[in-house]
Amino acid sequence: MKLVVLERNSVGTDVDVSCFEKFGAVDYYPNTVAENTAERVKDADIIISNKAPMNESTLKDAPNVKLICLFATGYDCVDLAYCKSRGIKVANVVDYSTAAVVQHTLLLALALEEKLAHYDNYVKSGAYAAQDRFSNFDKVFGELDGKTWGIVGMGNIGRRVARVAQALGCRIIFYSASGKSSCTEYERVEFDQLLAQSDILSLHCPLSDRTRGLFHREAFAKMKKTAILVNVARGPVVDTQALYEALTTGQIAAAGLDVLEKEPITKDNPLGSIQDSTKLIITPHMAWASKEARTRLVAEVMENIRAFLNGEERNIVNK
Numbered sequence: 315m316k317l318v319v320l321e322r323n324s325v326g327t328d329v330d331v332s333c334f335e336k337f338g339a340v341d342y343y344p345n346t347v348a349e350n351t352a353e354r355v356k357d358a359d360i361i362i363s364n365k366a367p368m369n370e371s372t373l374k375d376a377p378n379v380k381l382i383c384l385f386a387t388g389y390d391c392v393d394l395a396y397c398k399s400r401g402i403k404v405a406n407v408v409d410y411s412t413a414a415v416v417q418h419t420l421l422l423a424l425a426l427e428e429k430l431a432h433y434d435n436y437v438k439s440g441a442y443a444a445q446d447r448f449s450n451f452d453k454v455f456g457e458l459d460g461k462t463w464g465i466v467g468m469g470n471i472g473r474r475v476a477r478v479a480q481a482l483g484c485r486i487i488f489y490s491a492s493g494k495s496s497c498t499e500y501e502r503v504e505f506d507q508l509l510a511q512s513d514i515l516s517l518h519c520p521l522s523d524r525t526r527g528l529f530h531r532e533a534f535a536k537m538k539k540t541a542i543l544v545n546v547a548r549g550p551v552v553d554t555q556a557l558y559e560a561l562t563t564g565q566i567a568a569a570g571l572d573v574l575e576k577e578p579i580t581k582d583n584p585l586g587s588i589q590d591s592t593k594l595i596i597t598p599h600m601a602w603a604s605k606e607a608r609t610r611l612v613a614e615v616m617e618n619i620r621a622f623l624n625g626e627e628r629n630i631v632n633k
Contacts, residue, residue: 320346369393411602418601422570431591459483464512467519509536521548534560
């Protein structure tokens, strides 16, 4: 059995991946891009990948491939129809990073609500030491208690964010982009209501035709000027230029982003010019990547392979 790990470094070099060697010979590549994918998978029986494109152009000369395992939950990098036509099974991993993403969501919201960057800089700049009073609160901040927290995407992550936010005193509302949500624990609203009522609005939805560009100029115009947007879902759910304009014109108060339309951030991304961290915080797509989450991810991929070799369909997304 020949296995190829195309993006070994995507789970971090501090996490051991030698468990895959129990299934056969393994080729490891630190990272793989579209241009070298086909060459690297041509002899593979099992491919383990993350973002490398899995489609006809990269797989047509790989006759032995039986299984593609993703170091991810999302599978938009895979042509599922083509894989099904070839009899290639595709397995993802779900719920491995929920705790980490929930934690990061709250971190971004709280840091922006409390103007944490400003107050940290105030102390470190020497301004606090130079004043003659014990306290400083020159930038107004508020409490989450009593505020409305809106959510797009009420899956595992969305529900846990809702529980934590509710524990902090927030009223929870959510919008179902698919219209098929089974969630009954929280108040479901239409999109315009979500925009108008949310003080904090966090995104946890998959990228689809329904969610791509969901937050555009018209959407931001309907939000509260005091609202904070947190996107830990997918970058293209938010229109970059529209968000830039909303932040710089004061249509909304702040945004916390762990995802962008193009990653890594490009030099021409206008959001990169906003240096005020009380208005915008951008982290490098790391909300999912706690050590515990990455360790679980590798273990789950190993179990997906073991199940497949035992004739079981575990986490197969193209049955």
